[in-house]
Amino acid sequence: MRQRVVRVAVAAVLVALVLLAGPLAVVGQRSFFEDERGALERTALAATVAVGPEFTAGDAVELPRSRPGGQLGVYDLSMRLRAGTGGERGDAMTRRAAGGKVARGSSGPDLVVAVPVVSAERVIGVVRASVPTRSVWNRVLWAWGTLLGVTLFALATAVLVARRQARALSVPVEALSRTATEIAAGNLGARAVPCGIAELDQLARTQNTMVERLTQLLRRERDFSTNASHQLRTALTGLRLGLEAAQGMPPGADLRPAVREALDRASHLEETVEEVLRLARPDTAEERAVPRELLVRVLDRAESRWHGPLAAAGRRLELRTSPGTESFDVPGRTTGQILDILLDNTLRHGRGTTVVTVREAAGAVAIDVADEGTLALGPEAVFARGSTTGSGTGIGLAVARELAEAAGGRLSVRSSAPATFTLLLPGTEG
Structure with a gap:
């Protein structure tokens, strides 16, 4: 060039x-x-x-x-x-x-x-x-x-100026080319830097915007895969255990309770899939909108799902609601998914009695999930993807925070000892 x-x-x-x-x-x-x-x-x-x-007379001149x-x-x-x-x-x-x-x-x-x-x-x-x-x-x-x-001096000067200008133009273009090559090689963190030339700076901004959007798309795709594998694992495990229990029942036994439980598990599995898909969609209000329902119903379903697994581990599950919170409605599927993640987390990493407390917080609804264990990670590090101190994947709490933010709420650590997570949701009285 x-x-x-x-x-x-x-x-x-x-x-x-x-x-x-x-x-x-x-x-x-x-x-x-x-x-x-x-x-x-x-x-x-x-x-x-x-x-x-x-002169005509012959005189000298x-x-x-x-x-x-x-x-x-x-x-x-x-x-x-x-x-x-x-x-x-x-x-x-x-x-x-x-x-x-x-x-x-x-x-x-x-x-x-x-x-x-x-x-x-x-x-x-x-x-x-x-x-x-x-x-x-x-x-x-x-x-x-x-x-x-x-002319030759002017031409030589023109050559020198042209070489200098060519370098001034080619260096930013070569830098853009190197950045594009790095991006093509998989380094999505590479970004073009401005050079002071309006047209090239516009090209750099366009390239950076394109990479940002590409990065978001790839991150959504990657997060969807990890979120789906994490969220579906628990639901599929519950469905499988229920079906295996029904299979082990003696001949002639009434299978209707087991079938109803399997259907409930399948319905919950369907809701989980829809929630994971919704989380992977673009951040628009229409895409994020979810049906709302009474908080007490969401809590009842969560208790029915987790009472058995916690009891099998020798632990109790207590549900405490403050007066006035029974009439609040919340994003049903989202709240259920977050509670599933928090209760699964306390089952895997906590100890002692697990207490779910519902209280009103300045017009919003606060749900505290606590056990008798202690957090080994900091209040923010615990929500980082891949951050774990046990055998888990370190994905669940990150997904839970994303679900809470997508619903307009917030998930945070209220206490490290005992371990207490607080889900704050914009609730409305039904």
């Missing part, structure tokens, strides 16, 4: 110099010859003053000095040289001037101007002034050489 920019710039400057220097050289040549003719004419006119009426390297002579009407320097006989230019008009032109290798000498309104002689054409051409060539030197 640099060489191309330099070539274009130099070609443009070269065309401009040719278009300027060519006519200037022609005009300079003509100007030198016109100036020389004018100087010869002035010299000849000055010499005519020295030629008086006595004292002429002024001729042009350097030139000749100056006076001819009578018979074209004989009477004074000064020049050919013994007058040439064509001299004869033309004898007709009464100034003659300008060339005669052999000389540039000649012949001026008639007039006395009493008649021509009595001719003054001829000449210089070698070679001397004029020497000055023309010197001027052309100077013009050529200036």
